[in-house]
Amino acid sequence: MNISLRNVTKRFGQVTAIQDLNLEIGTGVFALLGPNGAGKTTMMKMLVGLLAPTSGQILVDGISLDSKQNIEKVRHIINYLPQEFGLYPSLKVAEELDYFAQLRGHQDFKRRTALIERLLNVVGLQEKKYVKVSTLSGGMRQRLGLPLLY
Ligand SMILES: Nc1ncnc2c1ncn2[C@@H]1O[C@H](COP(=O)(O)OP(=O)(O)OP(=O)(O)O)[C@@H](O)[C@H]1O
Ligand SMILES: [Mg+2]
Known part of the structure; x- marks a missing residue:
């Protein structure tokens, strides 16, 4: 799997969460580290099509996340396990x-x-x-x- 971010910027009103990010992620383990508020979660949400970038382009295996159809395609080939994912703690x-x-x-x-x-x-x-x-x-x-x- 290959993920490309090209000149990706994400703004929330006045706040610029990500500015002009260029990144290539290939096969293997990739760790994303940064201080609180650095934009990690924002980036992950954009990679799975939950948030659209303000500008720039994101490609997952060559598929550009710029249309509903393409986002659907990518959701079939990508998995996302967030920190909290709604387990029921009282169950065994x-x-x-x-x-x-x-x-x-x-x-x-x-x-x-x-x-x-x-x-x-x-x-x-x-x-x-x-x-x-x-x-x-x-x-x-x-x-x-x-x-x-x-
Ligand atoms: N929905 C939103 N509306 C407004 N601002 C937001 C929104 N989501 C994130 N931000 C802002 O964007 C910036 C990046 O936040 P983000 O959650 O991506 O950081 P993070 O790297 O995941 O931080 P942490 O390590 O604390 O999880 C922060 O300034 C945050 O306040
Ligand atoms: Mg986060």
């Missing part, structure tokens, strides 16, 4: 996965149970299966979010 880990699996249309109980077992193994939370989500560490909660993207 397996119940949480079960709930989201049902929302995704997995109706068959047996198959859903098998799916949850696989997902618990993939994210390494097998031993937390019957533990309340509220007691997980921040990183464990993020891991629990990964299968919810698919």
